[in-house]
Amino acid sequence: MTNETSERTTVRHSTGWHAFLWTAFPGGGAALGFVLAHVPGWIVALPWFPNQEKIAELAEVIGPKATVALVVAGALLGGFVSLIAHDDIVTVTIDEESVTIKRSDKEATFRRATVSGAFVDAKDLVLLGLHGEELARERTDLKPHKLRAGFEAHGYDWHERDPYSEKFTRWIDGSSGLPQDVHAILRVRQTAVDSSDTGDLRDLRRELSRHGVFVREQGKRQYWRTAQ
Numbered sequence: 001m002t003n004e005t006s007e008r009t010t011v012r013h014s015t016g017w018h019a020f021l022w023t024a025f026p027g028g029g030a031a032l033g034f035v036l037a038h039v040p041g042w043i044v045a046l047p048w049f050p051n052q053e054k055i056a057e058l059a060e061v062i063g064p065k066a067t068v069a070l071v072v073a074g075a076l077l078g079g080f081v082s083l084i085a086h087d088d089i090v091t092v093t094i095d096e097e098s099v100t101i102k103r104s105d106k107e108a109t110f111r112r113a114t115v116s117g118a119f120v121d122a123k124d125l126v127l128l129g130l131h132g133e134e135l136a137r138e139r140t141d142l143k144p145h146k147l148r149a150g151f152e153a154h155g156y157d158w159h160e161r162d163p164y165s166e167k168f169t170r171w172i173d174g175s176s177g178l179p180q181d182v183h184a185i186l187r188v189r190q191t192a193v194d195s196s197d198t199g200d201l202r203d204l205r206r207e208l209s210r211h212g213v214f215v216r217e218q219g220k221r222q223y224w225r226t227a228q
Helices: 015-044 052-061 064-087 144-153 180-195 198-210
Strands: 002-004 008-011 090-095 098-103 106-111 117-121 124-128 134-139 213-218 221-226
Touching: 008 144, 015 064, 090 144, 098 124, 098 134, 106 134, 117 144, 134 198, 134 213, 180 198, 180 213, 180 221, 198 213
Parallel strands: none
Antiparallel strands: 002 008, 008 090, 090 098, 098 106, 117 124, 124 134, 213 221
C-alpha cells in the first residue's frame, strides 16, 4: 500500500494484510487447539491403533472445558506469533527533505543531503550514503516497485542492483584486511546468522557500520566491504 501526496510518500502494508495478520494466526491457533482436543476421540474409533485403553481414558478426560482451554491457548499462541510478525513490519516515508524507516516503535530519519541512492538487495532495503557507506539495511517484504516509485517521485536515485556488489568479500575468520575487533564482532554475528536471530543481526550490523564495515548474507555466509 502506498499513500502519496505532493509532499510525501509512505510505503506500507495494506489494511487487508494487517487484517490477515491479526486474524489468520489467532484463528489458525484456535482451530489447531480444537483439533487437538478431538484427536483422542478420533483415534479411539480406530480399533487397530495401539494403546486404545489409555487413549480412551484421555478422550473421556478431555471434555468441553478442556476443549475451550485448548482453543483459547491456541488463539493466544497465534496472537503471540502475530505480535512477533508485527514487530518486523517496516514503513518507509519519503519526502523532499528526508527518508524515514520505521520498524515497530523504532525509527530512523536520514536527511536528503546524506542519501546518494537506494535499492533492494534480496529482501533488504538499502540506503547509500555519499561515500558508498550503507546508511541503512532493513529486511522488508514491501514491494520493490512501490519503493522505487516512492523514491523516484521525490528525486532520489534508485538502483536496480547493489552498485557495490562486486566490492563484497566473503568473511574468513582471521583474514587480513580487517582489524581483530571487527573479526570478533563478525564471529558473534556468525552465531546469530546460524541461529537466524534477526534482532541480534541488526544490532551487530549497526555496530560494524560504526567501524566502517558493511555486511550482507548469502545463506549462512557473511560478506563484507568498506566504504570508498
